[in-house]
Amino acid sequence: MIPYTIPDQTQIGHVHLKVADLDRALQFYRDLLGFTVTTLYGDQAAFISAGGYHHHIGLNTWYSKGMPPAPVRSAGLFHTAILYPTRRDLAVALKRLIDAHYPITGASDHGVSEAIYLNDPDQNGVELYWDRPKEDWPQKPDGSLEMYTHPLDLEGLLGEL
Incomplete structure (x- = not known):
């Protein structure tokens, strides 16, 4: 196999986080850190951004509404x-x-x-x-x-x- 190097201009586009409570997450990311909501998917998800990008962070409750945090000592982010x-x-x-x-x-x-x-x-x-x-x-x-x-x-x- 020929070695491959990813292009220099490649960036991490966004992160999508599972959250238990969308309003609580927005209070942190929007109200405290200052991100702007670019779109809401009802009461289940929000995309937030700095500077008008479509989204830097996605927040959703699709699999996590009301759930406890992931264990610290586990694989993941x-x-x-x-x-x-x-x-x-x-x-x-x-x-x-x-x-x-x-x-x-x-x-x-x-x-x-x-x-x-x-x-x-x-x-x-x-x-x-x-x-x-x-x-x-x-x-x-x-x-x-x-x-x-x-x-x-x-x-x-x-x-x-």
């Missing part, structure tokens, strides 16, 4: 990562979480990015992050990325505001 365009935008998101008293499960500096971790109301992992400029990404002597997990300076991040 670890987290959905939401990429913010600037460090200041990530700081605004952090401030909104703090003001809403929404629990954060972690905050890390990965060298290439800074990230805030939390769970949505259905205990789906969510990463809010921004990427440093590519030219600032740390590299190992062999040229590969030097990614790490260090504590994120939350006060420094909030200093962007």
